[in-house]
Amino acid sequence: MSAADPAPAEDFATAVLDWFERHGRHDLPWQHPATPYRVWISEVMLQQTQVSTVIPYFERFLARFPDVESLAAADRDDVLAHWAGLGYYARARNLHRCARMLVSQHNGEFPHALDDVAALPGIGRSTAGAILSLSRNAPHAILDGNVKRVLARYYAVPGWPGQTAVARRLWTLSEAVTPRRRARDFNQAMMDLGATVCNRQPQCQRCPLRSDCRGLAEGDPTVYPGRRPRRQKPLRQTTMLIIHGHGGILLERRPDTGIWAGLWSLPEATGDPETWAREQLGAGIQLLEESPATLRHEFTHFSLEIQPVRGRLMDETVVADNDRLWYDPLSDEAPGLPAPVHRLIHQKEPSE
DNA sequence: AAGGCGGGGTG
DNA sequence: CACCCAGCCTT
Structure with missing residues (x-):
């Protein structure tokens, strides 16, 4: 097999999982314990927000709202006060609405079907997959910014992921490489790889996927994923x-x-x-x-x-x-x- | 399909 | 200054 041929999906997952054991992040605050509630809060906070920014907010939020019942019972102003400074405040309003729906309609627990979770306010397909895989090891793919970057570079997928066709391709690839039995570790591994190795200034010499990465074989993996079209702001x-x-x-x-x-x-x-x-x-x-x-x-x-x-x-x-x-x-x-x-x-x- | 929605980090 | 970040929702 030549240098830039994609590996079979099993080899891809094996390489990523082996790397994860030694180099992944295993001590993030929401990983201990990785309950659905804690994973959910962290995933929503992490939407368009970096880990280092989220950590102090996560600690304060969990201290004030330790479980879904306390969040559902809280005033909206109290929830927003603990979100202030994080941005994208619709996330906090949806989080609060979702907590009340979980308590009143789902016995305070997340449904098991992916589509039912993704139907909840503030939870899309990727966040739903993350909640169910990271907390219960359910076999669902995710497609956050890290996974998009890793896959777009590895498979040399052109175009901006904001385009529907590009996103659809990346989703298909993510589904294909996600292993059935270790989705929890694999998804965390892909996010860790994207955040610590395959990032703005990729350190390809440390990447477990370097021998089969098309983007690297082409010479410059950072051309993937394609950039958002720029507009001037008023x-x-x-x-x-x-x-x-x-x-x-x-x-x-x-x-x-x-x-x-x-x-x-x-x-x-x-x-x-x-x-x-x-x-x-x-x-x-x-x-x-x-x-x-x-x-x-x-x-x-x-x-x-x-x-x-x-x-x-x-x-x-x-x-x-x-x-x-x-x-x-x-x-x-x-x-x-x-x-x-x-x-x-x-x-x-x-x-x- | 496109645009609204925050704030901080980084080059 | 520009761009990016564990996206989702509305129109």
């Missing part, structure tokens, strides 16, 4: 009000759709801040001299320029309600705040 601007009163700072709950949905944030003024306060709060504000500097926040699909304006509430008639609260950063437990808002609020306050 600049948006906003004014955020830091209004002091009632011993704290005024926060508003963001709407259920759009960016930072469901989180608490600073009020955004359209137009003149004092006019905004009179119309929206029914109270005057006095603008203060010391406003923080303008800050810029980068999203994947746009840039946001935030102009902070500090003010003081002139009368104490504005009360908290379901969508409005007064937050004292020094003594209150932090609610779910977007990362740039958290940074803004927890800067040093002027002593006045």
Whole structure:
């Protein structure tokens, strides 16, 4: 067999599994114990998020919500507060909804059929396969970013995996190489291989698949998988009000759709801040001299320029309600705040 | 099929 | 600055 011919599926799995025994990651927090609940939480946190970022969030989340019952019983604000800073907040809302569905409809346990798991909110085909294989050794394939990278390079699959046809090819390949009897170790091994060897700067000399890798045989495996078509991102601007009163700072709950949905944030003024306060709060504000500097926040699909304006509430008639609260950063437990808002609020306050 | 949805790490 | 990361959901 020549150098760049793909090995039979059994040889592929054997090479990956042998490598895993010695070089895989065996001490990630969600691996001990790898219960369906812990694997599920970790897999959702790991969607589009790197392991090193997830670990401290996972520890805090599990300490507060140790099982599906405690998560189902929690308030949504509490769940979001433990997710704040991780991003993609629909994940937290879906996680909460899913916990309630598991408790009310599935006796607090995940179904055994792949399609039933993939039908739950926030769980797609790959996450469903990961939950069932990593926690129960069920024979399901996965296709996360690591597996896509390894397979696209090994089989020299051209094109961007965001394209349906490319994704379908990769799924077929993943199904073909996943062994029936050791799907748990194999899936973990593929993710470890993708994260530690077959990554941005691949270390092919350490790869168990190097002798049969088409991408390497072609000369440059990093041309696979194909890149996402690039688009230029627009600049948006906003004014955020830091209004002091009632011993704290005024926060508003963001709407259920759009960016930072469901989180608490600073009020955004359209137009003149004092006019905004009179119309929206029914109270005057006095603008203060010391406003923080303008800050810029980068999203994947746009840039946001935030102009902070500090003010003081002139009368104490504005009360908290379901969508409005007064937050004292020094003594209150932090609610779910977007990362740039958290940074803004927890800067040093002027002593006045 | 395409776009929305965060934030941090890295080059 | 750009791109990437244990994706999913809506339109």
